[in-house]
Amino acid sequence: MNTPKRLGVLLVTVALAVGVPGRAQNNPPPDTDQTRLEYLQQTQALRQQIDVILAGESADFGALLAKEDKTFEDLRAIAELRLELLKTSEAAQQVQAQLEELRQTFLAQHPNVPPMPSTSPRPELTEAQKLALQTYRNALKEKEQALNQVLAAASARYAELLADQDKTREEVQEMLELRRELIAGSEDAQALAREIQVMIKRFRENHPWLDNRFLGPAERVADVAKIKAGLNAVQELNEQINEMLAADSAEFAALLAKENKTAEDLQQIKAMRDTLLAGNDEAQKLAATAQIIKNRLRDERRELRQHRPQPLPVRPGGGGTTGGGTTGGTDAGQ
Numbered sequence: 001m002n003t004p005k006r007l008g009v010l011l012v013t014v015a016l017a018v019g020v021p022g023r024a025q026n027n028p029p030p031d032t033d034q035t036r037l038e039y040l041q042q043t044q045a046l047r048q049q050i051d052v053i054l055a056g057e058s059a060d061f062g063a064l065l066a067k068e069d070k071t072f073e074d075l076r077a078i079a080e081l082r083l084e085l086l087k088t089s090e091a092a093q094q095v096q097a098q099l100e101e102l103r104q105t106f107l108a109q110h111p112n113v114p115p116m117p118s119t120s121p122r123p124e125l126t127e128a129q130k131l132a133l134q135t136y137r138n139a140l141k142e143k144e145q146a147l148n149q150v151l152a153a154a155s156a157r158y159a160e161l162l163a164d165q166d167k168t169r170e171e172v173q174e175m176l177e178l179r180r181e182l183i184a185g186s187e188d189a190q191a192l193a194r195e196i197q198v199m200i201k202r203f204r205e206n207h208p209w210l211d212n213r214f215l216g217p218a219e220r221v222a223d224v225a226k227i228k229a230g231l232n233a234v235q236e237l238n239e240q241i242n243e244m245l246a247a248d249s250a251e252f253a254a255l256l257a258k259e260n261k262t263a264e265d266l267q268q269i270k271a272m273r274d275t276l277l278a279g280n281d282e283a284q285k286l287a288a289t290a291q292i293i294k295n296r297l298r299d300e301r302r303e304l305r306q307h308r309p310q311p312l313p314v315r316p317g318g319g320g321t322t323g324g325g326t327t328g329g330t331d332a333g334q
Contacts, residue, residue, distance in 0.1 A: 039106050046099045053092045054085045061085060063263040068270070069238065071231075129207075136203050143199065147192040151182045154189075158182060230297045237290040244283045245276040252276060 055062035064070075064078045086092050125133070152159035161167065161175040183189040246253035252272045255265055277283050 035110060039102075042102055043099060046095055046102065049095045050086070050092045050099075051082070053089060053095065054082060057089055057092075058085055059263055063261065063266055066263055066266055069234065071235070132207060136199075140196065140199060143192060143196050147183075147189060147196065150186060150189045150192065151179060154182050154186060230293050234290045234293050234297070237286050237293075241277070241283045241286050241290070242273070244280055244286075245273060248276055248280060 051061075051065060055065055058081070061078070061081050064074055064081065067074055070078075086096060148162055152162055155178060158175065158178050161171055161178070164171065167175065183193050242256055246256055249272065252269070255261075255269050255272070258265060261269070277287060
């Protein structure tokens with residue numbers, strides 16, 4: 001049995017383990033959250049079955065699924081490859097049809113229960129809290145505008161992207177990467193970025209009633225940026241660990257250098273990495289540090305998901321309620 005097949009067995013086991021829990025006959029009917037939870041568990045099991053099938057049909061897809069620390073590019077590659085494989089896999093298409101049938105049945109039986117959970121309703125704010133939040137958003141927006149002015153003055157391309165109100169996904173990514181580079185090379189920009197971070201931190205500390213449901217885009221960008229920085233730190237630590245272990249084993253170094261790694265290669269790399277780690281104290285220290293960072297990132301991402309803001313309604317006659325920039329003060333509730 002090749003590695004994708006073994007991965008398939010594992011995913012089938014997981015899929016069966018998350019089956020919908022039984023309901024006692026004497027129990028009251030489930031509430032909205034329980035109904036949605038059961039639906040999500042069923043859809044998750046079907047999606048896992050699809051991945052099981054595709055992993056058995058494609059070694060590349062199986063290798064990507066087996067990868068432990070998936071990057072954003074890995075996740076995007078998985079999504080794109082899944083779509084391509086679905087076009088030619090009759091078995092996966094059958095499960096996909098079951099998934100769509102389940103969705104349609106859920107919507108028909110529960111018209112008042114959205115299939116995906118929304119965040120809890122925002123609590124009512126006092127007038128003083130509304131004023132404090134609005135004042136803070138305005139001040140934050142001014143700082144963001146000042147930072148953008150500094151960056152636009154340093155780069156004509158950044159200024160062009162900043163002025164474009166219809167940026168593509170690639171242009172947004174380009175702008176964010178260019179923004180990081182420009183801030184790193186400008187003391188004035190770094191000072192403004194630090195002021196923004198301090199402003200966000202102090203406002204949160206001074207207003208404990210605030211949670212992420214009230215945050216504007218600037219604060220959410222700051223949270224996501226912190227998580228991305230942590231992920232980059234973990235990746236750098238893992239690269240350092242691999243360099244140390246490659247110095248101890250020529251075979252491990254050769255596997256790391258191999259361009260088109262198969263699922264078996266990845267499995268062998270993991271096994272050798274664990275063995276080599278046991279005999280390298282310095283690498284063990286780095287691995288422990290990486291694990292601590294990963295644990296913290298897991299908690300921060302869970303907190304961020306729990307307080308993910310509700311989608312904002314589309315205004316009549318045009319686009320959404322938020323603009324294309326990253327400044328606060330443009331979302332609903334002002």
